[in-house]
Amino acid sequence: MRxxxxxxxxxxxxxxxxxxxxxxxxxxxxxxxxxxxxxFGAKEALPGELESDMKVAGQGSGQIRVLTDTTKxxxxxxxxxxTAVEAFLKPDIYQGLATASAGNEWITDxxxxxxxLTASYNSMDLTIDIAIKRESMNRRMRSILSTLSGHKGxxxxxxxxxxxxxxxxxxxxxxxxxxxxxxxxxxxFNVRSEGAVNINGFVLEGQYSYQSGNTQTPLTxxxxxxxxxxxxxxxxxxxxxxxxxxxxxxxxxxxxxVQLIQNLIWTDPxxxxxxxxxxxxxxxxxxxxxxxxxxLTQTTRLNAGDHKLSELHADQGNEVELKIKDDFGTTKSLxxxxxxxNNLLSPEFSRYAISAGFPAQRMNGKIxxxxxxxxxxxxxxxxxxxxxxxxxxxxxxxxxYQVGTDAxxxxxxxxxxxxxxxxxxxxxxxxEVARLQMNSLEEHPTDVRSKKPKYQWPGWNVAVQHMSRDxxxxxxxxxxTTATTANVTEQAQHVEWQLSGGLSQxxxxxxxxxxxxxxxxxxxxxxxRSVGAGLSASLGKHLNLSINGxxxxxxxxxxxxxxxxxxxxxMDPTPSKRSQNLSESYNNYNGLNSxxxxxxxxxxxxxxxxxxxxxxxxxxxxxxxxALGADMRMRGEKFDLNASNQxxxxxxxxxxxxxxxxxxALVFADGEAAVSAPVQDSFxxxxxxxxxxxxMAAKSGKTLFSHTSDDLHELPEYYDGVMQPGxxxxxxxxxxxxxxxxxxxxxxxxxxxxxxxxxxxxxxxxKSGYRLKVGGEPGLILQLTLLDSHGVxxxxxxxxxxxxxxxxxxxxxxxxxxDEQGIASIMPLRPGRYHVELFxxxxxxxxxxxxxxxxxxxxxxxxxxx
Numbered sequence: 001m002r003x004x005x006x007x008x009x010x011x012x013x014x015x016x017x018x019x020x021x022x023x024x025x026x027x028x029x030x031x032x033x034x035x036x037x038x039x040f041g042a043k044e045a046l047p048g049e050l051e052s053d054m055k056v057a058g059q060g061s062g063q064i065r066v067l068t069d070t071t072k073x074x075x076x077x078x079x080x081x082x083t084a085v086e087a088f089l090k091p092d093i094y095q096g097l098a099t100a101s102a103g104n105e106w107i108t109d110x111x112x113x114x115x116x117l118t119a120s121y122n123s124m125d126l127t128i129d130i131a132i133k134r135e136s137m138n139r140r141m142r143s144i145l146s147t148l149s150g151h152k153g154x155x156x157x158x159x160x161x162x163x164x165x166x167x168x169x170x171x172x173x174x175x176x177x178x179x180x181x182x183x184x185x186x187x188x189f190n191v192r193s194e195g196a197v198n199i200n201g202f203v204l205e206g207q208y209s210y211q212s213g214n215t216q217t218p219l220t221x222x223x224x225x226x227x228x229x230x231x232x233x234x235x236x237x238x239x240x241x242x243x244x245x246x247x248x249x250x251x252x253x254x255x256x257x258v259q260l261i262q263n264l265i266w267t268d269p270x271x272x273x274x275x276x277x278x279x280x281x282x283x284x285x286x287x288x289x290x291x292x293x294x295x296l297t298q299t300t301r302l303n304a305g306d307h308k309l310s311e312l313h314a315d316q317g318n319e320v321e322l323k324i325k326d327d328f329g330t331t332k333s334l335x336x337x338x339x340x341x342n343n344l345l346s347p348e349f350s351r352y353a354i355s356a357g358f359p360a361q362r363m364n365g366k367i368x369x370x371x372x373x374x375x376x377x378x379x380x381x382x383x384x385x386x387x388x389x390x391x392x393x394x395x396x397x398x399x400x401y402q403v404g405t406d407a408x409x410x411x412x413x414x415x416x417x418x419x420x421x422x423x424x425x426x427x428x429x430x431x432e433v434a435r436l437q438m439n440s441l442e443e444h445p446t447d448v449r450s451k452k453p454k455y456q457w458p459g460w461n462v463a464v465q466h467m468s469r470d471x472x473x474x475x476x477x478x479x480x481t482t483a484t485t486a487n488v489t490e491q492a493q494h495v496e497w498q499l500s501g502g503l504s505q506x507x508x509x510x511x512x513x514x515x516x517x518x519x520x521x522x523x524x525x526x527x528x529r530s531v532g533a534g535l536s537a538s539l540g541k542h543l544n545l546s547i548n549g550x551x552x553x554x555x556x557x558x559x560x561x562x563x564x565x566x567x568x569x570x571m572d573p574t575p576s577k578r579s580q581n582l583s584e585s586y587n588n589y590n591g592l593n594s595x596x597x598x599x600x601x602x603x604x605x606x607x608x609x610x611x612x613x614x615x616x617x618x619x620x621x622x623x624x625x626x627a628l629g630a631d632m633r634m635r636g637e638k639f640d641l642n643a644s645n646q647x648x649x650x651x652x653x654x655x656x657x658x659x660x661x662x663x664x665a666l667v668f669a670d671g672e673a674a675v676s677a678p679v680q681d682s683f684x685x686x687x688x689x690x691x692x693x694x695x696m697a698a699k700s701g702k703t704l705f706s707h708t709s710d711d712l713h714e715l716p717e718y719y720d721g722v723m724q725p726g727x728x729x730x731x732x733x734x735x736x737x738x739x740x741x742x743x744x745x746x747x748x749x750x751x752x753x754x755x756x757x758x759x760x761x762x763x764x765x766x767k768s769g770y771r772l773k774v775g776g777e778p779g780l781i782l783q784l785t786l787l788d789s790h791g792v793x794x795x796x797x798x799x800x801x802x803x804x805x806x807x808x809x810x811x812x813x814x815x816x817x818x819d820e821q822g823i824a825s826i827m828p829l830r831p832g833r834y835h836v837e838l839f840x841x842x843x844x845x846x847x848x849x850x851x852x853x854x855x856x857x858x859x860x861x862x863x864x865x866x
Contacts, residue, residue: 045070046121055122056084056130057137057145064128066119067106073119073128075106082107085117085130090138090232134348139231143763144739160739161762163198163682164669167769169732170195171665171678173328177285181648181655188213190284192222192328196767203227203767209283217365222283229766231737236261236766241367244355244377247393248404249421249433251475253377256369257357263350278309278336284326287646290314291321295536295546296585297564299597301646301657309336313550313562328661329633329642330678344408345383352380359476373397375476387411395474399426402474414440414460423472431471437463462501469496469523497521511537522555529553544568562589578614579603595622595649607719608636622649627656637721637729638675639664667730669769676730682764683732684742688723689775691856694748696723696774700731702741702759712748719745723774736766744774752778752828752856756812778855779828785862786822786838793822794865801826801834801849828855836863 046068054064061084067075078101086094097115101107112119116136122129134142140160173192180186189212196205206224214220225240238259246252282304290298290312298312314320320336345351356376358369374397381391387410394403404421417437424430439461500518507513513535520528534548549563564587571580581601588594601616615632627647634641643660665678669685676683686698694712697705697719705716715722721729723744734740739761746758753775760772786794800813816824829851836847844865853859 046072050121052121053127054080054084054130055125055127057088057132057141058129059145061130066121066128068121072109073121074109076112076119076128076130078105078107081130085132088132088137088141089115090136093136139234139737140763143737161760161770161772163762163765163768163770166199167667167669167683168195168197169665169667169679169683169767169769171663173330173661173663173678175327175329175659175661177327177657177659179655179657181653185213190327192283198765198768201229201765201768203229205767214365220362220365221367223367227766231765234263241360242355242357244395245353245379247379247381247391248406248419249473250377250379250393250395250402250404251473253355253375253395253476254360255355255357255375255377256360256367257355257374259353259355259357261351261353263352279306280308280322280334281306282324282326284328286324286326287644288312288325289323291323292319292548294319294321295534295548296566296568296583297548298587299585301648327659328663329640330663344387344410345381345389347383347385350380350382352378354378370476373476393421397474397476400424400474414438421471423474425470425472429470429472431468433465433467433471435463435465437461458503458505460501460503463499465498467495467497495520496523507537510539511535526555526557528555542570560590562587564588574602576605578605593623596620604635608722610634612636618646620647620649623651625649625654627654629656635677638677640677665732667732667769670771672728672771674728674730676732679732680734681736681766682734682768682770683730684734684760684762684770684772685728685730686721686723686742686744686772686774687728688725689750689753689773690726690778691750691752692723692725692748693750694725696748697721697745698723698729698731698774699743700733700740702743705743705745705747707747716745734762734764736764736768739763742772749775750778752781754779754828777830779830780851780853780855781858782824782826782829782851783858783860784816784818784824784826784849785860786818786824787862787864789864789866791864794818795820795822797822797824797838797840799836799838801829801836803832803834838865841865 048070049065049067051063051065054061062080064080064084065077066073082094082098082101085097089097093115097107097111097117100111100114109119116133118131120129120131121127137145171194173194175190176187177190178187189210191210192207193209194205194207196203204224204226207222208219209222210219212218223241225238225242228237228239229235230237236259238261240256242255242257242259244250244253244255244259282302284304285301287299287301289296290300292314297314300312302311309320312322314336322334322336323331324334325331354376355378356374358371358374360367360369362368375395376397377395379391379393381389383389388407389409390405390407392403392405395401400423402421402423404419406419407417409416409418415438417439418435420432420434422430422432440457440459498518498520500516502514502516504512504514513533515531515533517531518529522528530550530552532548532550534546536544536546538544545565545567547563547565550561552560554560565585567584569582571582573579579601580603581599583599583601584596586594586596598619599616600618602614604612604614606612612635613632614634615630618629620627620629627649629644629646631642631644631646633643640663641661642663643658645656645658648655648657663678665676667674667676667679667683667685669683672685672687674685688696695715697716699705699718699720703718706718707714707716720731723729731742740763742760742762744758746755749755749758754777755775757776758774762770764770786797788794795818797818798815799817800815802813814826814829816826818824831852833848833850836849838844838847847863847865849861849863851859851861
């Protein structure tokens with residue numbers, strides 16, 4: 001049966017390859033089984049019983065016997081299957097399957113289906129495939145399989161390091177700013193402290209700020225909340241200062257209350273919102289770079305508070321990114337889309353959030369809650385089919401409300417995005433708003449079969465939105481007598497229609513052009529119109545140019561024209577391997593006001609210390625005035641240092657704004673505290689092994705360390721932390737619920753430690769910490785001499801030591817090889833009994849030794865091989 005199947009399968013694959021090379025698009029989607037039936041007719045019947053290799057969720061898991069009814073698998077071998085799937089299933093699912101099949105040799109297909117498993121015979125690979133539904137698989141294995149997706153040949157970690165039962169961190173961002181134009185109080189000292197305490201998965205997190213310039217309330221509490229995750233079922237519970245997520249036409253709200261979020265962790269579809277003037281908030285003054293469709297169009301400085309994209313004239317592109325660098329030197333990015341994102345949810349996915357509480361607002365430096373007006377907010381979104389995703393949303397305070405629904409539909413022409421919302425105010429006024437948007441499908445630059453350039457149709461997008469006169473987005477303001485107010489400007493509240501569209505086209509591999517237009521019609525007012533165009537090109541390998549222009553007509557009949565030119569030159573690295581970049585931007589407004597910025601940037605040549613020193617110098621010009629600015633940054637293992645001096649050019653004067661910041665963190669895990677750079681989510685403290693003689697590098701990931709010298713005192717080229725003899729280091733950046741890896745440089749590990757304990761796989765919980773002992777515990781050095789029955793040494797013999805399976809946490813087999821005197825040096829070993837196996841003498845299977853002694857000692861043993 002097996003040889004016949006192999007021969008037939010080979011013929012099928014050959015014919016399938018021939019068919020696919022000439023097939024049209026529909027035929028390319030045809031499965032190999034369908035081709036088999038089309039070429040040969042009915043499939044060959046399965047035997048009543050067969051044994052073959054097994055794959056569980058795509059991973060090889062040994063062999064298994066099954067029974068069939070000649071068309072499908074009806075029974076699978078119980079004990080073999082349970083052993084193979086235990087690591088994959090949720091504990092209750094596994095226990096239910098084991099109980100349902102107890103006392104039987106076989107598990108039926110009905111019992112498999114009840115547990116979310118299916119068994120099928122793969123005639124192409126000649127394997128028995130065990131598929132597991134997502135809801136039956138435990139979170140750890142879901143994350144592992146997601147991490148390994150696309151990385152064939154990688155081993156699934158059999159055991160992940162568990163996070164500490166108790167851990168905590170506190171990030172401290174301290175900054176000193178000086179406004180050279182301020183007449184009073186030009187200098188300010190600010191400190192922001194954020195941290196989290198994790199006790200068995202219960203996370204208390206919060207943030208406090210100190211501002212020396214605020215004489216009334218210099219110390220403020222920004223937020224405090226308790227976060228409880230149920231990652232197995234993908235729930236997150238939050239109690240305290242929460243915020244609702246804006247959906248469809250909903251507004252985001254800050255509340256003091258409770259929140260339940262489902263499916264927050266395992267799916268990552270982007271949030272989508274209607275086209276409009278997106279708001280964003282800055283906790284402190286910051287430098288903001290504006291990128292539109294990937295092009296830098298403006299660099300400006302904004303004060304703390306609420307802002308909108310209209311302040312930045314960010315309407316020349318369809319995709320907008322803001323890179324925000326605050327006075328503490330921390331950088332974050334915000335992404336906005338003038339058109340709805342096109343992410344669909346698979347039919348097996350859904351997500352929702354329910355929030356309830358009291359409106360929160362900062363007043364006089366304190367968070368105040370309006371307990372007179374409790375509100376509730378919720379949304380639900382689900383994948384209906386592979387091409388349709390829909391959702392509903394609602395917000396209310398018992399008197400006023402807003403409800404809506406939205407959908408994303410993938411069609412052969414493009415992606416359709418639609419949403420509607422209905423509102424009712426506390427005074428009884430009702431209104432509606434609706435939008436409809438379409439985006440073209442993404443084109444691939446090459447044909448996967450021919451590998452030849454393929455013509456790309458222009459990308460396009462169109463959008464229309466209509467709002468009735470009395471529509472008001474639900475919003476609440478603490479300490480007011482009404483729970484619903486308009487959360488838009490007076491002018492925007494009277495928007496009746498908004499129309500917009502865009503067209504983009506690649507011109508070869510190095511250039512592109514885009515055109516966009518929009519029109520906004522107000523009730524009883526002249527429409528606003530704008531049209532813009534842009535061209536970008538790469539000239540050679542180093543030079544990139546772009547130019548964008550916009551013409552606007554506002555409701556008062558005023559016409560504005562502006563154009564923007566940018567140039568970016570990636571220069572050759574310096575002799576010390578520091579990167580160099582020269583960029584120039586020029587902005588002209590109505591042919592009168594113009595500004596330019598010429599920037600030279602020098603990159604770092606290493607991770608820490610002076611090697612990490614990097615910065616830039618800028619020449620800024622505006623209204624016939626010019627000024628120089630500069631900034632620098634440096635990283636240490638335990639801190640980040642940033643400094644900047646930027647000009648502020650006005651009609652009359654040129655002023656400067658200077659700041660310097662020092663950022664660090666204190667971390668704690670399983671009784672040990674350490675200082676590190678600021679933590680992003682989760683961290684790991686790595687303790688150096690005792691007796692370490694040389695600095696030991698550590699890093700995230702599985703790539704090998706690269707040494708440029710044989711001197712063990714010299715560190716490798718790339719690392720994230722260094723353990724000095726007798727010390728420790730902290731790796732501060734690990735995302736939650738994803739399998740990640742830590743590597744340490746085993747080349748400097750003392751011989752008495754376990755080389756296997758220099759690599760660690762971990763999957764952190766939310767804001768959790770680890771404490772890892774590099775090298776594990778020290779062991780014994782064994783000098784083992786092998787003798788034959790006549791007492792003669794056995795040279796050049798290979799073998800391995802294993803410990804009994806009943807031992808908890810038994811290490812993997814330890815291989816050895818004897819020298820010409822029959823002696824093998826084996827290290828490190830834990831005390832205990834070991835079985836000895838010789839590869840050349842498998843018949844000698846009853847050999848064992850007893851290893852005794854203290855760590856670091858050498859034990860000499862002789863073993864006679866019959």
